[in-house]
Amino acid sequence: MSTTQSERLRELLEPLVDSRELDLEEITVTPAGRRRVLRVVVDSDSGVQLDTCAELSREISGKLDATDAMGEGEYVLEVTSPGAERPLTRHSHYVRAVDRLVRFRLTDEAAAETGAQELTARITKVDEDGLDVTVPGVKGRRPTTRRLAFRDIAKARVEIEFNPRSQSTQEAPGVAGTGDAHGPGNA
Structure with a gap:
């Protein structure tokens, strides 16, 4: 059975990534001229820290140079984190996004x-079936809590917050929220 180049690369690179206690999220090869x-x-x-990406990039480069996984021709290696x-x-x-603000697009149903x-x-x-969320209050209203099943989520993306509340100023777990629109309500 034939495997794709991405699958071969994953098999080759995953041990390097795992050795740094990182998760290999994605491998893509795209033409660029x-x-x-x-x-x-x-x-x-x-x-993921920038230094970790640089060190891992050097290791991956060495591993690729020692194999023919990329075949003939020039390529540029880019090691990165998923982004904000x-x-x-x-x-x-979803587990990594706990306490983060997220924009959800719900299924039609x-x-x-x-x-x-x-x-x-x-x-x-977050649990195996879905997640609990706090919807920020609008126009002086209190934040509300809600349960979302994974099956009800069509798309989800972390939102950038320029003034997120720091962990030290968040309310105690289980206490009803009186926070502003950026607050987590209850933890």
């Missing part, structure tokens, strides 16, 4: 039930 771009996306529960506004597509992505296609809320808890 006469060259190709090999993009390796890594992540962890605590994020990453789409959430796996359970682990869920939107018909709630009357809204989109929802922006802060993830407070």
Whole structure:
């Protein structure tokens, strides 16, 4: 059975990524003029530092030079993290986004039930079936909590917050929220 280049690259590179206690999120090879771009996306529960990406890039480059995994021709290697506004597509992505503000696009069925296609809320808890979120209060109203099943989410993306509340100023767990629009409500 034949495997794709991405699958061969994953088999080759995953041990290097795992040895740094990172997750290999994505491998893509795209044409760019006469060259190709090999993009390796890594992540962890605590994020990825720039120095870690640079060190991993050197290791991956050495491994690729020692094999023919990229075949003939020039390529550019890019080792990166998913970025600030990453789409959430796996359970682990949602777990890593706890306490983050997320924009959800609901499925047509869920939107018909709630009357809204989109929802922006802060993830407070994730389990195997879905997540608990806190919807920020609007116009002086208190934040509300809500349960979202994974089956009701069509798309989700972390929102950039320029003034997020720091962990030290968040309310105690289980206490009803009186926070502003950026607050998590209850944890």
